[in-house]
Amino acid sequence: MALISVDRERGLLTAELQGLDKLWALKSRLEIPLAHVRGATHDPGMAREPKGIRTGGTYVPGVITAGRFRRDGERSFWDVKNPDKAVVIELADAGAYDRLVLEVDDPRATVALIEQAIAHR
Template identity: 80%
Template structure:
């Protein structure tokens, strides 16, 4: 699971992996400039789509998808065990990932936080 926060002083979206997810994803924290975030959605269905090629991390179908994956020319960071809590964050071309697909405690609150930060910066 990831903890999503906004650092308003530095204009960053922060996704911090919690517990053993740091190990499974091979990453403990991602910092993305808000200017590079296009939007966020709650999308439980994405967990059932093909993941692509795992470049680093863990993939046990139906159990956990975590780490860096390449699919159809896109880089996607995953950290999902429970698809019902999945949030997808679309990123601009300047980032190393095209999107983040992460599990959060409260998907609606995470989407509202991200969208609110984007609206404030617009």
């Protein structure tokens, strides 16, 4: 699971991976400039979409998807065990990733936080 926070002063969206997710994803923290965040949606169905080729991390179908994946030239970062809590964050010109798919405790609140942050940048 990831904890999402927004630092408006520094203009950053931060995803802090929790517990063993750090191990599975081979990453503990992501920092994305708010200027590169296009939007966020609560999308439980995303977990059923093809992930592409895993370039680092862990993938056990139906159990955990964590780490970096590449599909049709698109780079994504995943940290999902429970698809019902999946939030998709679309990025533009973000460098390492085009999309983040993260499991969060409260998907609706997380989407609202991100949408509010990008509306006021």
